[in-house]
Amino acid sequence: RKEVEQDPGPFNVPEGATVAFNCTYSNSASQSFFWYRQDCRKEPKLLMSVYSSGNEDGRFTAQLNRASQYISLLIRDSKLSDSATYLCVVIYGSGNTGKLIFGQGTTLQVKP
Amino acid sequence: DAGVTQSPTHLIKTRGQQVTLRCSPKSGHDTVSWYQQALGQGPQFIFQYYEEEERQRGNFPDRFSGHQFPNYSSELNVNALLLGDSALYLCASSLTNGGSGNTIYFGEGSWLTVV
Numbered sequence: 001r002k003e004v005e006q007d008p009g010p011f012n013v014p015e016g017a018t019v020a021f022n023c024t025y026s027n028s029a030s031q032s033f034f035w036y037r038q039d040c041r042k043e044p045k046l047l048m049s050v051y052s053s054g055n056e057d058g059r060f061t062a063q064l065n066r067a068s069q070y071i072s073l074l075i076r077d078s079k080l081s082d083s084a085t086y087l088c089v090v091i092y093g094s095g096n097t098g099k100l101i102f103g104q105g106t107t108l109q110v111k112p
Numbered sequence: 113d114a115g116v117t118q119s120p121t122h123l124i125k126t127r128g129q130q131v132t133l134r135c136s137p138k139s140g141h142d143t144v145s146w147y148q149q150a151l152g153q154g155p156q157f158i159f160q161y162y163e164e165e166e167r168q169r170g171n172f173p174d175r176f177s178g179h180q181f182p183n184y185s186s187e188l189n190v191n192a193l194l195l196g197d198s199a200l201y202l203c204a205s206s207l208t209n210g211g212s213g214n215t216i217y218f219g220e221g222s223w224l225t226v227v
Contacts, residue, residue, distance in 0.1 A: 043218040087154055099168055102154030
């Protein structure tokens, strides 16, 4: 079993749609959680951190459920520019010194 | 303020050869981690360097080695290259005592093709 699992997709949605990505992790000792965005042939870039209380950044909402070891990302009112691969990331140990464990990534394609 | 820089950006090597990839972390950062990303996969942790020493290592063979210099820059060396080593190699920069809000930054990566 992979340490971090995501549905690879692709998710093909029309502009304006709401889309949700899910991610599960296997190590209950995980301490920090993130969503990264990766455009084609580019480096991953931090999209947002994920907290148990949930956090929102504009059209993006992230949620963590520690009991179920489950992380989600919701994108509302999808834009063409949201087309990318979204990587679920978990860190064991301190966020400054721990290694990042990436999921496979979920590909989103937003169509006009 | 320079971000994370990696070189070379693209290279082609032959099986059995050796390769060295280089990374300069973001200004003020002291910790460098290396990741391998094969096509269609998420990045996989290779190892992390801090204070010129390897602090953590992922599940990679000894053919993968590294180094960190006093100026915090780092090198990744891969010996006896295999076709399966073809991937995007990413360098990540961070500050070990930067607090919980410290962000990890990635370089644009080095694309390695082994033929």
